[in-house]
Amino acid sequence: MxxxxxxxxxxxxxxxxxxxxxxxxxxxxxxxxxxxxGWATYNDHDDDELISxxxxxxGNAFGPDDIRHPRVAVNSDGSxxxxxxxxGEYSNNAACVGSGTVSxxxxxxxxxxxxxxMKSTYGHVEGSTLDDWxxxxxxxxxxxxxxxxxxxxxxxxxxxxxxxxxxxxxxxPPFAYNKSANLLADAAIKLGLHPFPIPMLRNSVSYDGRPAxxxxxxxxxxxxxxxxxxxxxxxVIPRAIATGxxxxxxxxxxxxxxxxxxxxxxxxxxxxxxxxxxxxxADIVIVAGAxxxxxxxxxxxxxxxFPDGAGxxxxxxxxxxxxxxxxxxxxxxxxxxxxxxxxxxxxxxxDFNHYNPGIVGGGVLCNEFTPMPYHFSKIRPPGAKxxxxxxxxxxxxxFKKLIQLIGPFQEIPNFESRVTVDTGIKxxxxxxxxxxxxxxHNYDLTGCKFMSERAxxxxxxxxAVYTWQSVGGRGxxxxxxxxxxxxxxxxxxxxxxxxxGQVHDIDNLFIADGSLHVTNGGFNPVLTIMAxxxxxxxxxIKNWNGSKFR
Amino acid sequence: xxxNRREFLYHLSLSCGSILLIPACAGNDSEWRFFSNEEARxxxxxxxxIIPSDNDPGATEANVVNFIDKQLTGPYARxxxxxxxxxxxxxxxxxxxxxxxxxxxxxxxxxDFMEQMESGKLPEEFWxxxxxxxxxxxxxxxxxxxxxxxxxxxxxxxxxxxxMMKLDYPHVIGQNRxxxxxxxxxxxxx
Ligand SMILES: Cc1cc2nc3c(=O)[nH]c(=O)nc-3n(C[C@H](O)[C@H](O)[C@H](O)COP(=O)(O)OP(=O)(O)OC[C@H]3O[C@@H](n4cnc5c(N)ncnc54)[C@H](O)[C@@H]3O)c2cc1C
Numbered sequence: 001m002x003x004x005x006x007x008x009x010x011x012x013x014x015x016x017x018x019x020x021x022x023x024x025x026x027x028x029x030x031x032x033x034x035x036x037x038g039w040a041t042y043n044d045h046d047d048d049e050l051i052s053x054x055x056x057x058x059g060n061a062f063g064p065d066d067i068r069h070p071r072v073a074v075n076s077d078g079s080x081x082x083x084x085x086x087x088g089e090y091s092n093n094a095a096c097v098g099s100g101t102v103s104x105x106x107x108x109x110x111x112x113x114x115x116x117x118m119k120s121t122y123g124h125v126e127g128s129t130l131d132d133w134x135x136x137x138x139x140x141x142x143x144x145x146x147x148x149x150x151x152x153x154x155x156x157x158x159x160x161x162x163x164x165x166x167x168x169x170x171x172x173p174p175f176a177y178n179k180s181a182n183l184l185a186d187a188a189i190k191l192g193l194h195p196f197p198i199p200m201l202r203n204s205v206s207y208d209g210r211p212a213x214x215x216x217x218x219x220x221x222x223x224x225x226x227x228x229x230x231x232x233x234x235x236v237i238p239r240a241i242a243t244g245x246x247x248x249x250x251x252x253x254x255x256x257x258x259x260x261x262x263x264x265x266x267x268x269x270x271x272x273x274x275x276x277x278x279x280x281x282a283d284i285v286i287v288a289g290a291x292x293x294x295x296x297x298x299x300x301x302x303x304x305x306f307p308d309g310a311g312x313x314x315x316x317x318x319x320x321x322x323x324x325x326x327x328x329x330x331x332x333x334x335x336x337x338x339x340x341x342x343x344x345x346x347x348x349x350x351d352f353n354h355y356n357p358g359i360v361g362g363g364v365l366c367n368e369f370t371p372m373p374y375h376f377s378k379i380r381p382p383g384a385k386x387x388x389x390x391x392x393x394x395x396x397x398x399f400k401k402l403i404q405l406i407g408p409f410q411e412i413p414n415f416e417s418r419v420t421v422d423t424g425i426k427x428x429x430x431x432x433x434x435x436x437x438x439x440x441h442n443y444d445l446t447g448c449k450f451m452s453e454r455a456x457x458x459x460x461x462x463x464a465v466y467t468w469q470s471v472g473g474r475g476x477x478x479x480x481x482x483x484x485x486x487x488x489x490x491x492x493x494x495x496x497x498x499x500x501g502q503v504h505d506i507d508n509l510f511i512a513d514g515s516l517h518v519t520n521g522g523f524n525p526v527l528t529i530m531a532x533x534x535x536x537x538x539x540x541i542k543n544w545n546g547s548k549f550r
Numbered sequence: 551x552x553x554n555r556r557e558f559l560y561h562l563s564l565s566c567g568s569i570l571l572i573p574a575c576a577g578n579d580s581e582w583r584f585f586s587n588e589e590a591r592x593x594x595x596x597x598x599x600i601i602p603s604d605n606d607p608g609a610t611e612a613n614v615v616n617f618i619d620k621q622l623t624g625p626y627a628r629x630x631x632x633x634x635x636x637x638x639x640x641x642x643x644x645x646x647x648x649x650x651x652x653x654x655x656x657x658x659x660x661x662d663f664m665e666q667m668e669s670g671k672l673p674e675e676f677w678x679x680x681x682x683x684x685x686x687x688x689x690x691x692x693x694x695x696x697x698x699x700x701x702x703x704x705x706x707x708x709x710x711x712x713x714m715m716k717l718d719y720p721h722v723i724g725q726n727r728x729x730x731x732x733x734x735x736x737x738x739x740x
Contacts, residue, residue, distance in 0.1 A: 047720075050699040057695055058625045058703065066625075217717070340718065373698035373711050386668075387600040387690055388661065395698075396606065399715045 014099030018232025019533030054221030098233025331464025617705030
């Protein structure tokens with residue numbers, strides 16, 4: 001049976017795609033929202049640490065599966081390896097309705113003004129593609145606000161003196177500090193720093209007909225058993241469907257965007273839930289498959305006018321793959337700080353996001369999520385026993401004494417950290433898979449060292465009797481915070497889309513996910529991606545004349 | 551090493567079903583899904599060194615070997631060959647260095663042996679097909695998973711490790727239901 005032509009196809013029911021589908025459906029467009037995964041619930045894997053979205057030794061709890069979705073990585077020596085989806089190097093986020101927003105830690109950050117102006121703030125960094133965004137924080141501010149209110153963030157305006165100006169208070173009050181946050185707050189204040197509660201995409205009070213968070217220790221990596229964590233799966237996507245204008249098609253793998261001889265997108269080829277190849281025609285195509293899969297899809301969409309993939313005539317698709325180098329320090333107190341007030345991360349310090357002498361950028365530091373027992377078995381000071389009586393003793397006696405301060409360092413983008421497609425390796429449906437190559441910019445290690453030193457100082461000031469640094473910043477980028485592979489920009493020669501996420505030279509093809517990021521901020525990225533979902537959709541709606549685009 | 555008769559019987563009864571399902575694995579007289587009885591003994595001894603019993607249960611009581619055995623017929627089927635090669639590496643190295651079967655070494659000697667293996671110091675001739683450190687790290691990691699992971703996968707019996715770490719389970723304050731059916735009775739298919 002042939003599919004009915006619709007106004008818009010959205011590929012990927014994650015952070016950006018979920019928002020876009022809702023906005024377009026509310027504006028009266030007929031929408032088909034494609035998702036390669038299905039609906040996920042807490043009961044699928046409950047709080048099973050070994051199959052979560054954080055520890056994936058027995059598989060990805062929220063997709064994709066290990067069998068049908070391989071990727072290829074190019075090692076530093078030039079050799080390649082085929083990766084399973086649950087391997088760390090795979091750089092997974094998720095594949096289900098809501099994607100990472102089902103199982104995320106739910107930190108809901110706005111970037112800072114300078115995060116949109118990295119090049120004018122810091123100048124050129126050798127070997128990097130560091131640049132300014134074509135939009136400013138102030139362009140995005142109303143859309144951040146919309147994301148905070150429609151999806152739901154708990155926080156306190158003004159609590160962070162470094163936050164960018166905001167017009168409206170958060171919709172819910174902030175979460176109370178747990179014990180380690182209280183200790184760190186006191187220490188930080190003594191050091192002249194400015195601690196504040198992390199804004200969270202979780203309900204501190206009941207909101208939108210769903211209950212308040214009851215502060216389980218397991219949260220990040222898991223779905224919420226009481227539906228108090230706010231993702232696109234329990235907010236914008238159900239609302240989009242409720243309009244009657246949006247059809248969600250789960251377990252459908254989109255293979256290609258069809259581009260006609262005039263250079264317009266006419267729809268997509270996809271494999272439906274029974275693995276049958278099908279076509280969905282549309283007036284507008286919006287790609288929101290997350291940075292790696294979005295790049296892969298564009299690169300796999302070859303046409304006469306775009307022989308190297310949609311929007312790739314200048315070879316920028318798949319470039320500048322970024323994520324976040326996680327860095328910080330661990331400490332041990334000589335008394336219990338664990339108070340079972342989950343999920344652990346409540347306090348942040350934004351003192352080191354910018355203005356660090358001699359450092360380009362920086363990042364936020366947080367008191368981090370409670371590690372689960374197996375994860376904790378790997379958290380040890382350098383030189384500590386990895387097994388045996390001593391290891392077990394540490395596990396038993398130090399778990400509740402652990403104090404952490406960790407955060408994402410803003411990576412310096414580089415052209416060679418990239419996604420291409422591997423024509424040799426195909427997925428279950430015969431589609432060439434994503435191939436990851438390059439590494440982080442050398443600079444990231446410098447920045448991470450700086451951050452970890454600051455973190456360790458603060459832990460010491462909080463009374464930790466033993467501390468050690470955990471320094472990130474090496475190796476390949478990407479991961480759960482993947483971004484940057486279809487950068488927005490004013491110059492078509494050095495970007496993939498214009499400032500509205502519209503692919504250069506293909507007027508009815510848009511990107512609405514983390515791929516658009518020019519730089520990735522020193523914060524977890526999801527609220528910015530949601531805001532971009534609103535921003536891109538707003539432009540589409542304003543330029544839609546009721547039956548035709550433009 | 552402690553052995554528990556009830557556990558033994560449990561494995562026996564379980565073996566019937568699993569042998570039918572996976573005839574190629576364990577051999578007909580094995581009480582395990584993948585391991586032969588002898589292989590299992592070696593893994594049990596090894597895991598007990600990784601997480602030894604003290605005031606709290608160790609790997610044996612928490613049924614870590616059951617976790618590994620179960621995973622080797624599931625997601626870890628890809629590691630079967632490494633286990634076969636690694637176990638025979640352990641047996642041959644122990645015979646060569648101590649002139650004894652690994653399971654018959656006393657505890658301290660077992661530990662010395664494992665420390666050598668961890669730092670790659672066992673005679674290389676027995677580790678041509680699999681790197682001794684690679685196998686050590688794999689066994690270390692799988693043992694930790696079996697001890698500290700969710701009981702639904704066949705290890706961490708009765709939430710032994712959660713209890714040890716004084717982590718309430720389930721996470722409803724004031725309630726502890728540490729007894730898990732999964733580990734002791736019918737295994738949940740994953
Ligand atoms: C455990 C975990 C913790 C996290 N914690 C935080 C946090 O605290 N704060 C924060 O800001 N961020 C966090 N994140 C990251 C956050 O989830 C991502 O940044 C965000 O979801 C990315 O948005 P996106 O729209 O770019 O892509 P996604 O949300 O990943 O959406 C992409 C969707 O597209 C689908 N898709 C891709 N290709 C195709 C195709 N060809 N056909 C059909 N469907 C396709 C995918 O299956 C997926 O569902 C976390 C993520 C995880 C996994």
